Amino acid sequence: MRIASRFAVPLLAVSMVCALSAQAQDAAAAQRPEVSAAAEKLQAKVMAWRRDFHQHPELSNREERTAAKVAEHLKALGLKPKTGIAHHGVVAIIKGGKPGPRIALRADMDALPVTERNDLPFASKVTSTYRGETVGVMHACGHDAHTGILMGVAEALVTMQADLPGEVMLIFQPAEEGAPTGEEGGASLMLKEGLFKDFKPEAVFGLHVFSSIPAGQIGVRQGPLMAASDRFAIKVIGRQTHGSRPWGGIDPIVAAADLIGSAQTVVSRRTDIAKLPAVVTFGAIKGGIRYNIIPDDVELVGTIRTFDEGMRQKIFADLKNVSEHVAAAHGAKVVAEVPDQPGNPATINNPELTARMLPSLQAAAGKENVIEPPLQMGAEDFSFYALEVPSMFFFVGSTAKGIDPATAPSNHSPQFMLDESSLDLGFRSLMQVALDYLHGGKS
Template identity: 45%
Template sequence: MYRMLACAALGLWTTLSAAQTRVDEMADAVENDVIEWRHHLHEFPELSNREYDTAKYVAEHLRGLGLEVTTGVAKTGVVAILDSGKPGPTVALRADMDGLPVKEQNDLPYKSTQTGEFNGQTVPVMHACGHDTHMAMLMGAAKILTDMKSELNGKVKFIFQPAEEGAPAGEKGGAEVMVKEGVLKNPDVDVIFGLHISANSDVGTVSYNPGGTMAAVDPFKIVVKGKQAHGAYPWKSVDPVVTAAQIVMGLQTIVSREIKLIDSAAVVSVGSIHGGNRSNIIPEEVEMVGTIRTLSKEAREHIYESLPRKVKGIAESMGAEAELTLPLDYYYPITYNDPELTAAMLPTLKRTAGEKNTILAKPVTGAEDFSFYQEKIPGLYMWVGGKPVDVPEEESPAHHTPEFYVDDAGMKLGVKLLTNLTLDYMQQNR
């Protein structure tokens, strides 16, 4: 029996090793194309839900591969299906498409000088978070997987998603809308893989974390209502400014005194306070807007219970009233890497990037709407290094800044990861 198991394991290893060699060779061959696609997409970025030319460019590439292509998903999204013609699982691969209202300050031959409309104003547009590389990497993986169609069993669904950065005011968009429109159906998707380029980790590395890897997002608004009075006679008022200040400080005790931070991090931040218009008038009302970030279901549920209690109690203690809206206008679930799937695919990450270059990372309190897919099906989301190895991490520009930069050399690993994860998952579940 043990000999049979050993032979089976050896056979699987031989199959995977041979496929790895072919993927490496094909990734080398397509790298220049991937770089060219990335440069074009970087030079001509578009804002969320406005990715019209971007979608055309991507769809043209996918149709050129002979894939079944659907456009206009969640307004500007593009979905393509590769059918091997053999039974097996359906694997989804996702890339986001939108740029940001940021003016690029890099001196590059493919620098963006594009503009767009954001909140009623004309603004510069830049791929300041690497979504151009995400699309180019997935286009490269689509090319390789199509060329390896005879070695697949099952189907691959390529998802090019708009509005990851958030839809414009008054609109819906992104992964949430794609899911509602059935992107994980027809055929039913079994598993989804996604990745994000990182300007702060070295080219050639991949980082992962099982479980909660990026935070849930829950924006909130608090309106504190008091009684207006002259600033010289505060005893005639019910001061919403002082009450708001007490609420801000009180909210900080939720995380510092109620959340078990050794298990998972959480954040409650107030980012905006507005009230009053003169130095000598205590206003009637103050409005605050903030965000909650959590990495576990338990922490999120606790904050949902605690925050209203504290807001109400502090306001009542000051003789004021407070209205809480939670969540405010949108939310993102936790980006949760299914632990069993992560464990099953970890050998693929290590084989593709190398043991030393496969890094177990800590969770972050940033967010990703990839989480909406993971609410429905198992998913794995990773970070691929894009920082030149000779640049110190502290000197690498941050995401969402005018100086944001990632090296083209980082994309080849992303192409190979998307390809190998698909091949290995199909091999494991044939």
Template identity: 50%
Template sequence: MQKLLTTFALACFSLSLQAQDLQAQISQKAAAILPEVIKWRRHLHQHPELSNREFKTAEYVTAHLRSLGITVQTGVAKTGVVGLLQGGKPGPVVALRADMDALPVQEKVDVPFKSTVTAEYLGQTVPVMHACGHDSHVAILMGTASVLAGMKKDITGTVKFIFQPAEEGPPGNEEGGAPLMVKEGVMDNPVVDAVFGLHISSAIEAGRIHYKPGAAMASSDWFTISIKGKQAHGSAPWNSIDPIVTGTQIINALQTIVSRQANIVEAPVVITVGKFHSGVRNNIIPEEALLEGTIRTLDSKMQQDVHQRIRRTAMQVGAAAGAEVKVTIDTKTLVTFNDSALVQRMVPSLQKAAGAGNVATMSWVTGAEDFSFYGTKAPAFFFYLGGMPKGADPRKAPGHHTPDFYIDDSMLDTGVKAFCNLVFDYGQALRAKK
């Protein structure tokens, strides 16, 4: 018995030394690749492409993956790229995702790699900028591929690199993004056992990682409320059914869903009307009005309940005014849900990457991410990586999707280390169970 215990202890000690050696290799290789990661990120920043139009970005990624000997599939969900790296030991399939698209935003930040690109968007010529940090996501995953390809023999299982287009939403009526990636089988052949993703943050200090178990980011629904009234001269409103007044009443009533109906102790709810179209002349009460907005919820049951309340509220306010009202709700993303068991198991991997003192939990975010669709196919974990210059005030950090968006890319290797540690630790944990 004593001999058996001694053998077991030696085996555990040997595994511990191997794990320490792998972690040291990851740190060294990530640090060595950092200059390249920064170079890739700045190249992509200077050459941004809009959703479903990431042709050059896809070529850039494909060339890099093939140079590493990684099997590559292109044209997934229009411009997506998927790489497959088979490790030296049998084990699970771990997917890592980066989004590639930029936004129709004109950059104001004066950096040497500033974007001056323009492109066509919905029939208009628009400026294009990586105003949400997807350039850094792509560069981090390219760096991760470099490190893991160099450690291939030590990997337990298979790594699937997902470079996804159109996270910001495909233009017009096109399909795209994570829903189309999933539809075209990115989580199959081979079947993914766990999927990880990250997002850079301009308001979290560089080198830090924040995460939240369970519901982490909101679902995103877009709604349209069309109101048909009766046109009349502005001097005789009693002859009209005024869609503008009805629309304002609907807007006010929608806010009572948040303030008086939804149980926001369970989860936050946001209802925002962002567009109000009506009228052509100042002395004519028009026949029609159109409201458009977004709904954010962090609970799927609450999401459906809010949908019903919006429909009922708008219809009844319209009926009271004598107007015809139609409500359309289009779900763009689901709640981004971090599998609690997976989070608990993998947080130590993030702590290895950033240091235990630099990893912290966060509150839920009412922004949305189509990464949520991957979580319908496998346990998922999505976390935030800091990109704010050290010592800066997060309250003054330029927001995402703004012309002033800026990140410090000097510590993007933290993201590379995080992804690499997640791959190794997940595979070894499953192997140890067996």
């Protein structure tokens, strides 16, 4: 109910802030001179940090080296970072020399179980263990860039601390990609452990480098931006028998195949996708070991993506219902965990805050380079912060000019290639947003 109510308000509010948005576009300010000066001074540092993190990636809830590097940098700036939040989270407060609002800036630090296929001098050669298998590890989503950018922003804000109005919380978050099975992590665990207990910001800002947008552009939209993400696990239980006599057992492979096919109707025939998009995807199938043995069981795992809480809950129920009845039609049993653990709610940008900060993004990138992207089926646990306080999340284009973003290797690809000019734009945009909000006070 909490998510549903938060969703409904922004949808109604979008139309109410259209006039604000138009005014904001007409009032796009120039980039602050202190932002330009800081960007030029820190550009090489941000790039070096990003490359170092890229070469030494760490999986979710395993970000020990990354967190240590971040904490070391913050201490060198004279800050007093708190470490060990949600396992490896690092948080520090910059207290300005003048009274003003409180805001938070967030960067995520974890990498993915992906083997890099880029020819870079700082390409990852790291391996680790994931779900019991040896895997390559790569910053295939760009969190190395986010971490480097926020480290740069921290240094820039500290240099102007005496004249800074208000306070800034720096959130270096682990496990955005999701904690390993059986563990907690990410934004939800940071909040659970009291992130906002003693410091409640009035606004939270975050960014994400994005392959679907060309370098030099920023993507932002009011209201819903990214989908809710939920995992499911379905186990179809049959009875093992010889492959030559399937009538001697119950074939869970055939039942699972039928289940997968029927599950496609959950979206195509049972969900009102004219209202908002939804996705049900099976990502892995595991069952059997030999060509002439029908196994006892088959395991299926996948993801559900939605924007509306009512649709989200209905898809949970429909997928479980299809699983149970299709399995029963084959004489099989099923254990359907839909979802199998708490997921991420939809990422929803506060409409008024987004309209207010639009001129800041336009100042950083140029008015013509700030676009409104379509709804994204990808998910972000930044959404948990947005449930607590007004928030704005935006995309920074990361695909080099001359390459079609529609065909460029996407985030999570082993060939994801960050155009490093996005580091500079990410730094400038986050700095501009932070300073404009701090100097502007409450709306």
